[in-house]
Amino acid sequence: EDKVVQSPLSLVVxxxxxxxxxxxxxxxxxxxxxxxxxxKKAPTFLxxxxxxxxxKKSGRLSSILDKKELFSILNITATQTGDSAVYLxxxxxxxxxxxxxxxxxxxxxx
Amino acid sequence: xxxxxQSPRYKITETGRQVTLMCHQTWSHSYMFxxxxxxxxxxRLIYYSAAAxxxxxxxxxxxxxxxxxxxxxxxxxxESATRSQTSVYFCASSALTGGYGYTFGxxxxxxxx
Numbered sequence: 001e002d003k004v005v006q007s008p009l010s011l012v013v014x015x016x017x018x019x020x021x022x023x024x025x026x027x028x029x030x031x032x033x034x035x036x037x038x039x040k041k042a043p044t045f046l047x048x049x050x051x052x053x054x055x056k057k058s059g060r061l062s063s064i065l066d067k068k069e070l071f072s073i074l075n076i077t078a079t080q081t082g083d084s085a086v087y088l089x090x091x092x093x094x095x096x097x098x099x100x101x102x103x104x105x106x107x108x109x110x
Numbered sequence: 111x112x113x114x115x116q117s118p119r120y121k122i123t124e125t126g127r128q129v130t131l132m133c134h135q136t137w138s139h140s141y142m143f144x145x146x147x148x149x150x151x152x153x154r155l156i157y158y159s160a161a162a163x164x165x166x167x168x169x170x171x172x173x174x175x176x177x178x179x180x181x182x183x184x185x186x187x188x189e190s191a192t193r194s195q196t197s198v199y200f201c202a203s204s205a206l207t208g209g210y211g212y213t214f215g216x217x218x219x220x221x222x223x
Contacts, residue, residue, distance in 0.1 A: 034212075042200055042214035043153075088153065098143070098168075102152035 002027045006089050006101035014109055017079050021104045023089030024071040033072050035063055036088040038103070043088055046074070079108045113137075116201050116215035123222055129188045131218050133201030141204040142184040143168075143212065144176065146197040153200065159184055191222045 003026045013019055025033065032050045036043035047056040052067035060079075065072045076083055086103040093099065114135040123129050133142065144156040145168075155168030157176040165176050173195060175187045188195055201215040 041216045044214075045212065090153070098155050098158075100145075100153040102150065 002091070002093050002099045004089055004091055004099045004101040006087075006104050008104060009102070010105035010107070012107045012109060013079055015080060017108075018075065018077045019079060019106060021074040021076075021087050021089075021106070022071060023074070023101055025089075025091050025099070026070065027091045027093040027099060029093050030067070030070075031092045033065055034090045034092075035072070035074050036090065038086045038088055039084075046087075076106075079106075081108050081110065084108045114201060114203050114213055114215045116199075116218050118218060119216065121218060121220045123191050123220070125191060125193060125222055127191050129191050129220065131186045131188075131199055131201075131220070133184045133186070133215060135182055135184075135201075135203045135213075137203065137205070137213075138181055139203035139205050139213075140181070142178065143202040143204075144174070144184070144186045145200045145202065146170065146195075147200060147217075148197050156186065156199075188220075191220075193222050196220060196222045 005024050007022045032048055034048045035046040037046055047063045049065035052065055055062055055064045060077045063074045084107050086105050088103045089101040091099050117132045140161050143158040145153045147153050154170050156170055156174050157168050159165045159178040162178050162181045165178055178184050199218045202212040204212045
């Protein structure tokens, strides 16, 4: 059975801190891994990763995939209160099957 | 407006009633998906559709029915609602498969009493 595990489940940091969120997976015929940010409503797309070792970057957010060790990390530097959200990781495997992790709840305090 | 819209935003229904949640997208995306989101489970795929008249089961399809007679619409029907189906339901669409970024609707909060 395909599985995606995110850690930590939740964390609280102060503005300006750097955080690293983890997503490990066991997926048959892995094709890609995606990161989303979910605030009050629907998830919004952040990154899609298909190749190992290639960093995707957008402003203060960056992500990298390790296909040998089967995990991805999402880094957020110089965190702001607006980064408070649930961060979801999802993989696409064989048969277009999508598997989501349960998410990491991030709270950034002043 | 262009995008993906879900209706209703909120719904309360009684056990045993039939409920249909609507999803409409204006991009002509081939792929559409229905997820439910519950505490402790994250997002779970109910059904998805690769094109009009092509649908397939996801992780938790029991108790749900879908149809896709037109590319732009993908309604989800609960034939006989149960309390365990109380959840937030998200519709999503994607132009292609293979893990390209999905765009989600704003969600429908369904409560079955």
